[in-house]
Amino acid sequence: MQWRNLYRGFFMGISDLIPGSGGATIANILGIYDELLTAIRGFFSRDWKKHIGFLVPLAIGIAVTLLVFSKVMNFLLKNYHAPTQYFFLGLMIGVLPFIAKQANVKKNFKWSHFLLILVVGILLAFLASMLPQSQKPITALTGGNVILLFLAGLTGSVAMLLPGISGSLLLLVLGVYSTVIGALSNFNLPIIIVIGAGMVVGLLISGKTIQYLLSHYKYATFAVMIGLVIGSLFIVYPGIPESGTPFVLSVIAFITGLIVGNLFSSSNDIPVKSK
Numbered sequence: 001m002q003w004r005n006l007y008r009g010f011f012m013g014i015s016d017l018i019p020g021s022g023g024a025t026i027a028n029i030l031g032i033y034d035e036l037l038t039a040i041r042g043f044f045s046r047d048w049k050k051h052i053g054f055l056v057p058l059a060i061g062i063a064v065t066l067l068v069f070s071k072v073m074n075f076l077l078k079n080y081h082a083p084t085q086y087f088f089l090g091l092m093i094g095v096l097p098f099i100a101k102q103a104n105v106k107k108n109f110k111w112s113h114f115l116l117i118l119v120v121g122i123l124l125a126f127l128a129s130m131l132p133q134s135q136k137p138i139t140a141l142t143g144g145n146v147i148l149l150f151l152a153g154l155t156g157s158v159a160m161l162l163p164g165i166s167g168s169l170l171l172l173v174l175g176v177y178s179t180v181i182g183a184l185s186n187f188n189l190p191i192i193i194v195i196g197a198g199m200v201v202g203l204l205i206s207g208k209t210i211q212y213l214l215s216h217y218k219y220a221t222f223a224v225m226i227g228l229v230i231g232s233l234f235i236v237y238p239g240i241p242e243s244g245t246p247f248v249l250s251v252i253a254f255i256t257g258l259i260v261g262n263l264f265s266s267s268n269d270i271p272v273k274s275k
Helices: 005-017 023-029 033-043 048-079 081-103 111-130 143-160 167-174 177-186 189-216 218-236 245-266
Strands: none
Touching (some): 005 023, 005 048, 005 167, 048 177, 081 245, 111 218, 143 167, 143 189, 167 177, 189 218
16 A cells, blocks of 8 residues: 555645546646546556556545545635635645746747637636526535436546646635535535545546546646636636725735645646647
8 A cells, every 4th residue: 555645645635626626636746647647547446456556545635635625624614715726726726837938928929729728718607697696505415406416527637637737626616615625514415425436437438538538638628727827717707805804814825825736837748748
């Protein structure tokens, strides 16, 4: 067992819990991104035993972190919603230079990549205008929300393996982020199981797919990721906070998010081939 993956799982779990850079970014910084994709793909093959030593400690670290720190995030969302959302905004804006650096936008992007960014961003911005202003967390399963939560787990797990974007960000886009945080915080087992099942299916189909996309369509993939982040800003934006303490806290949270997000820009490029 590679028990040092416990602390790696801790940092990946923290990153996946917060909408922004995501666990794949941390895996890249820690130098295990390629090994992670290979292990996930290999775990769903005949040689699955070879990858247990790598994946089990990593999964334990991520799971414990999610369960423990989800309570903190649940508290912040309930009691300091606007400042927390502004922290997310700062983090998402701050991580954009990291994604741009990974893709070397100035050198490698063509007009079609910028058009792709624009289309994805506009689609998400349009989605933000269609979403209800207040989305209450789901606490009980019904026939309809089972499908929603399963798909949320599936898409979230795919995003978890993309460098520069987190599964939590897509959960925000789908409007179920507070549901997931509440389920983890209160250990709502039925909801956790449904979301977890979606994540397992997502990991099953995404490991090889993401590796293929980053190998053959690296810059188009990064263009979509940048568009997702930019468009998601319209979904995360909570409006202008109230004057006084909420406003001051929101400004501080936004600046803190910018600083934290920019820290990722010092990472090296992901060693994948592209066409």
